[in-house]
Amino acid sequence: MKSYDLIVIGAGTSGAYLAQRMARRGHRVLVLEQASKETVGTKYDIFHIEQREFSRLEIPRPKGGDAAWAFEFEKNYNADPLTKFPKCQMNPMVGLHMHAYTLLLDELAQHAGAEIRYGARFTDFLFDDGGKICGVKATENGEDTAYSARIVADCSGMAAAGRTKLPADYGVETAKLTDEDMFYVVLRYVTLNDPKDYLDGSTFWAYYKSWIAPCADPHGAIIGIGACHSFDYAEQVFAEMEQTVPLPDYTLDHIERGRTPYTRSPYSMVGDNFLVSGDAGNLTKSVNGEGVTSSMVQLQIATEVLDRALKLGDTSRRALWDINRKYNRTQGAEFAMLRALLVGVVNAANFDEFQYAFESGIISDELLNAMNGAPLPAARVFDAVKGFAGGIAKKRIRTSTVKAALAALKNAVAISDHYKHFPETPEGFEQWCAKADALYQKIGKIR
Template sequence: MSGHETFDVVVVGGGPAGATAATDLARRGHTVLLLDKAGRIKPCGGAIPPRAIRDFEIPDSQIVAKVTAARMVAPSNKEVDMPIEDGYVGMVDRATFDEWLRERAAQSGAERRAGTFERIDRDSDGVALVRYQPKGGGEMVAVRAHAVIGADGARSEVARQTVPGADKVPYVFAYHEIINAPEPGTGTYDPRRCDVYYQGDVSPDFYGWVFPHGPTVSVGVGSAHKGFALRDATAILRKRAGLEGCEMIRHEGAPIPLHPLKRWDNGRDVLLAGDAAGVVAPASGEGIFYAMTGGRLAAEAVEQFLATGDARALATARKRFMKDHGRVFWILGLLQRFFYSNDKRRERFVSICQDKDVQKLTWEAYMNKELVRKKPAAHVKILFKDIAHLLGVVRP
């Protein structure tokens, strides 16, 4: 055995998944190294539901805006408002929110280091040797880890090196611009409403968004079509929303996975979480709540592994996640593949969103992150309405 520094867990990646896992494990008394590539900000609309605020103790100081409605915009420019009854969706800015999460992990006892993950080797006793390049250069560093959590985002290097099939996941490519917020009433902008554009020139297979962030706004688009000009589409969106004159503060782009990996662990001592595990909701692209949930489940699975030495414990993170959220992901995946395929179907999708029953059940499911089963009659009613829309019995 070498003389390298040893940690119970090395968490690679300091986004919502990695920072949550590091916080939970450190609070339980484990030695944790949180390794993060400093300076990276993920393109993200920044929406977090009330359940995330409750479950992960997110203080009001991190909420830069409180949204009380969404507006869906069809290819025909028809607008459908979906008000939230008795609640709100919190909005965060990832530049400050992620850093707050990392600092909370440090205050909980995790050690923070800035560096770039390179590879995992094995020490003479078989324990993982995590090698990384420190920020600013210098010699590569190696630390021992009894367990590794790979939370280093889409196209995770930890996943690519350790988990078979991790490189086979399809992606949506997202791009957004953070701009100075205009005065309320400029163009179609409302600081308490998220606008979602389902229009083929904005995105041929996903959507565009205008999400308020208090003093700023996130304007962006996503698409899985290679060669689709995301920046040009964002410029179209800004003009359409009346925001072309707003100053841009920064811009980011990154791939977003389309569905969860079939396996999240290497069967030995590595477990994936967040985008590295593919836990971004289809259709909506929502990732913060699911990343933090995945990070928490990863922490619990790793703690069980450390206590028992049984690597089968690592697989419980995915099993538990899919049990709670797999059905929602499956439904959203079907919705995205069908309704986002052309403008005619997008028009019908927005038309369906006019229905008050659809709105109520959609918000209840989103806010609480679970399917609403207590109103079977409403579900049957919605089913028949949806079929009527799909068959063209109801005109958009």
Template sequence: MEKPRRCYDVVVIGAGPSGAVASSILSEKGYRVLVLEKQHFPRFSIGESLLPQCMEILESAGMLQAVVEAGFQYKNGAAFATNNQYSSFDFREKFSNGWGTTYQVQRAQFDKVLADCAAEKGVEIRYGHDVVAYKDRGNQVQLDVISEDNTYQVEAKFILDASGFGRVLPKLLGLEKESTLSPRVSLFTHIEDGINHSEYDRDKILISVCPENNQIWYWLIPFSDGRASVGLILPREIYEQNQISNHDLLRQYISKTTTMNAFLEKAKFDIDVRKMDGYSCDVTHLYGDKFALLGNAGEFLDPVFSSGVTIALKSADLATHVLDKQLKGLAVDWETEYAQPLKQGVNTFRAFVDGWYDGTLQDVIFAEDKSTQIKKMISSVLAGYAWDKKNPYVKDPNRLKVLAELCRT
């Protein structure tokens, strides 16, 4: 039987982190919120290494206790390795105020924890429901939805697109545009890591640089159950030259490293290796008259500094504050109150991503003699505090180039 057409204050597309947080905040403010999620939870997702900045937003959304009690792997920083060089950043030793620790999470479990929290706060979540059309009806928006049982319409005063890489509204409304970042391919999987190496710090994500090409790098993200996420990032043109399976290619590149290969000596690669091609994406604008884009539905940069979930949660926090005012009949400016503040942090991360691939940031990270104060400033950005304008490297990310020159000399 077809579901009756119903009207909500807000419909959120996607039940991932940004959708769960946004819907939860709005529900607690008294709005009638519906979340439409194409998949069924729990489901596999990549992006397992959180940043401390996330904790503040989860706490304000009333979700922190559930995350803490879920038993995820504790995380206090990031480590970097290349050739025989090793450098680490402890996020507790940072310039910005706020959380200095967080977690490494299996996203299937983490996303379900957040979605369940939203449901407990009164949010209606429909799993297996795919939004296929957006129609502006004047005072409201009508969405056409396909479920496993039927097709129906739902109406809302406002739509938040939290569909991540599904990018529902950018595709339906023609908002997509190419990223300025070069196209890259990601290969990744979960493994039984078998790590008992005395030098391995399980409390940090490990980023390793390929000794043959600093455009190629790897991640190792440990979980609390003896498993880990491993992945490889390489330029698309290099990937297209390979003649072997993705599994063999990942193993081959890991074998080129000194540190990571030693750590994974006893690892069991027991799950298929997945591939994501050309993951960097952008949009022409982040909002419209009756919609706003959250997280990866708007822009995704690169996984190197684990900024994805942080940007997603920050976008949810910013958007719900603006939307609350709008639904109350107050005047709002989505450009100055949402898009510009969000982009400030995104642009900070972008400068660090650009610096990673042009070698600038790698020179800084692997410099032998680091100023304690400057290291704290860099650590703050790596910890997700990309919106702290008191940090000189947030206020002017181009300072990285000057710092790199100093490190080289």
């Protein structure tokens, strides 16, 4: 049986990124990908990466003319439900073709020394006499095969083919995603009928969780909506949005639909000789369900820990625990905090309150820029507080919404603080989980 240091399930963006980073460090890496090379990364066409992420994550930045490059833009508008008071943030974004970018990352992994077997489907784990993972079973061209591995990483996307096959007591949650744990995304690729409407950036309507953004065709656009519950519900919200938002006149070219995890990541992402990442570990952003770069943040941590563990010859859950600790105390804490805030505010605020927040200066360009790390001038904080107080006095903001917003803030601080105190070692993990469960119970889910 062929033997590897690391077997990665899935050659999507997460699997390819991990494979490349581990192969570059001299480890023997095999990636099993059930799709063919021609169909990998074809679940939808266009996705975005913020320009600043390319250097932070050390990933290739395609340019105009490259197969993966589609378009780029800098202006990101956030708008009220009536689109009368849009706010603008400058945040350069690059639009990429998912299939071509996945192939680019796959090629980089191969170049670094990783082996990728397309058309090879992981079917189960191999366990040693002590019940610990020691390899995988796979099916290739209708034939059953097996490979031994010191570590197996599940990067198989939402299906979580590896994680959900683990024994329940392996130390990683094994539940499959339910319909309520996903974000349903509908993308309308359209041609804009009037040149005056050609886009110079994207516009996001938080109230409807909808947006219009450029696409590869400069005369076109992608009108997107992301909603909980179902595709039907997403269409229902889209129909409501069309009633208030003055969308440009367009001709529909085609529609793409996709789902993305919209729930917390497992509290522990490691087991003995095991790691879960990417959509398989629900590592998507809690604000919008995007997951390409947020998974890579965890994988940067994972690479350092796996590399050290392989070199020291100890790949037990305890040895890999630093992945949990470092991730949960940083991005994990940030995502948990944003989830609590978002759920509280979005569930409580109604149409008029959203409209008032934009109109009154509670939401300003500077406040939105601050969310991307820019300094927030004191005058804008003052405007926001004044707008809020004025809204209560003029009865434009209901007392129930104020209460819900304050409760959301309290929950956000509590859950973030809890994640920042994620246990140093597996000791104390169960108590930590019990408290986290109780906090998530209070936070609830987005409607």
